Amino acid sequence: MTEAGAGRISELLQHELSVINVGLEGFARVLAQESVRVTHLAWKPPSMQADLPLATRMQLRQVTGAPNAEAISRMVQSRPVLVDLQPAGEVIPGMQEHLILHAGPPITWDRMCGPLQGAIIGGILFQGLARTQHEAEELAASGQIDFAPNHHYAAVGPMAGVTTANMPVWVVENRRHGNRSFCTMNEGLGAVLRYGAFSQEVLERLRWMADELAPLLREAIGRYGEVDLKSLTTQALAMGDEVHNRNKAATSLFIRELAADIAAIETSRETTRQAFAFLRENDHFFLNLSMAAAKCTADAARGIPGSSLITCMARNGTDFGIQVSGLEGRWFTGPAERVDGLYLPGYSSADAALDMGDSVITETIGLGGFAMAAAPAIVQFVGGSAPDAVTYTESMYDITLAENDVYQIPGLSFRGTPTGIDLLRVSDSGILPIINTGIAHKQAGVGMIGAGLVRPPWACFRQALEAFAVTYAR
């Protein structure tokens, strides 16, 4: 034993014991009776089976030490800013006419759920690749359309997340690392494309957004200069938003920033009025910006050899997929789960689609469900109370690599949000990431019918852990 070693045990033998008890409560009681400082853990067996030998786990911990430090630093230091709003075909590298992007991990037409298929049909119609629903369905099933995850093209999309070449997308740049990310604009609630609707009304709205709204906002951004999304998010966290399921404050702040420059644009009053009216009706307008900013942040941490940081979580209504920094290019998937939540009048869990959308990219960087303590109202969706929101956030510190230096939660004495999910910590602790999400109707086109909490399936993390061990364990 080393000199230092002898020192630590000697230290213990000279000082009073301060014990953490894990297991039989009787031991803690005895210690308490003896006036020994003791905490009894509310321990639960982890749900994920112990599949790797302890020596392998510890070796992987060693391996990931420095790479994780690098990866989390890149994530935390990212500074996403909004620079432009342009048709996807003009700014997304590799975007094409016959390419349709969607939320979640890769999936074939036949496995897509109702809302996703509906959104694809709408996207095909919007893009002018077919004239009727029937034609669009045939085309979608024919193999002549390429489907790919948004994530493969540095993009994200909420719910069905369908992105086609003609759709205007926010362009967000990482001022720290230089990478770019993209996301469509939020259409509002109800019967909209992202819930699988493709009616005339939906298509007309999409055209209006592309032809009237986008140019207006694009020019406003041009006049304003880049919009600091990290700053808006930080302010919104202090106002009760978590920028996944609660976006009202962030949306208001965003409009406020651009209002003067929108007003100054030379166009008809009616165009301007319509734009503001549209923005006023949509509490979640900022969501798509939040997602693009989060994507920009997470992408900076991709591809660091040896890192077990989760760089992506996404679902397509059928599968839930995750990606790991040190295993770049691979998806680890499992079945998307049922959301546990509350429903709007007239709906119930029988009507619900499974967990869907790229919006979980917010949780991936320490926002959304991870920042629930900043937005306690969310927890009522599962019959909880405000202290439960704090508990959810606090449990996420056990599986993350850092506390954010900028995204802070006032109610936790401005503690930074738990940022950067570590695959190894998830498997060691048995704690899964917590996600706040909306619930779509399982039929295409009906819309959002509720909201609640959900977690990824264990299968994703089990597979990722096995792959990580194969790659990095000696």
Place this chain on the structure above:
Amino acid sequence: MRVVRVEKDVYFDSVVLMRISSEMAQLPGVSEGVIAPGTAMNKAVLTDRGFQASELATAGANDMIIAVEAASQSAYESALAYAKQNLQEMNRGSEQPATAPSTLRAAVRTQPDANLALISVPGAFAAREAAEALELGLHVMLFSDNVTVEDEVTLKRLAASRGLLMMGPDCGTAIINGTPLGFANRVRRGVIGLVGASGTGIQEVTCLIDAMGGGISQAIGIGGRDMHDSTVGGLMALQGIAALEADPKTDVLVIIAKSPHPDVAEMVIATLIHASKSAVVHFLGLPAQQDRDNVQFASSLLETAELAVSCTQRGRALDAVVQKRWHATVDMSTLARREASRMAPQQQFLCGLYTGGTLAQEALLLLDDVMGPVYSNLQNKPNRQLVDPFQSHGHTVIDMGDDRFTLSKPHPIIDPALRATRVRQEGRDPALGILLLDLVLGYGAHEDPAGITAAAIAEVRVQAEARGGYLPVIASITGTDADIQDRGVQQEKLERAGCIVMPSNLHAVQMALAIAQEAWGGGRI
């Protein structure tokens, strides 16, 4: 009936309203309950659900609609009252107690001076928790067993590299800085430090040291396999010895282990010889060696205590403990003769029912061969292993804390009921000649093991007499007067039931042997 009510200029969080709505709909007599802002979308949905559009029309987006479909006026009014009450309660905060942390990481945050993790979760999860604790810089006592030997080695190497204690797995007893961890007794503090791969071994020796007027500085448990398995190779034994060697408050080292691997045993002895302090070694299952330099070898737990105390003080340590604990008015050999004389011819066999594993081992080692073959669930001689540990055979010594007994039941030190039941079972056999027991007190042990056991003892003694015989019952008590159970009180209870309480496990075994020799003759005692 469908009723629509509009509250003007009322705003509440939509999530709150959804919760109240879903609760309202569960009230008796209510088939639909909606409380929502008067937005166009909500009004459209409610109209679809059959509520009057004209009534809904008066509600604006800043107003609140309460729409109820109820079986009766009273059901409606209850629903309305429920909604209103809940809206009012919204403004009150809720007091909730702070929840306990559920992970080590979280616990260390709230208790930054934590220096030891005491882990007793099921074996499948124990290694992971122990590794987490070590990574967090905590010393560890791992009570759990069913940890693989590979994981044990991994943990002990990690601990050694960080200079941390890794006590266990399968470590039931430790005393650190006078604090009892797991099953341990209230003993005087002093200058004797122990390193032990045996729970009840540590307990017996520390209690006897206390009875002899000595005191304990530290008792470091290392887990049953540490010195027994050459793969583990005494990793923690060496750490413990080094720690006590460096501890200014320890003058004498005591090492106790059950059936250590001979190579590991030699290595430990070599380490002790090079140490500066006196050492007493007791390796159950290995023949006691010749004393070497500063290292003395004991052949029983009692002698271990005796030698250790003698290193620190003059006076006859052994006399001290006998004087304190032996209440009989006659000497031991007279008593043995008397007990034996009352036994009936059909009483042929000795049965030792033990709750402490090391105490059972000590009894077995002393009785085997000397009394002829002794069967046990601890035997390593294959032809003397009990086929069914629930069934005695010939002379038998049983460790009732063995896995076979504790799979779905609490350990007998925690709950003596199972051993008491076994006493009664043995007592029904007319061939039972001598009953030999232990009784373990202290932290973690049952609050009144003597009470439970005495009842069974009294019964079986009566049964033996009814058959025209007599059943000597011999016991020893591992504990001190300062223990919660109070050793003196426990001894009285056993004696009142007719039990002969001996000053130590060794004495108890010797008494049993003495009676056996008197009753059955022969024997190379």
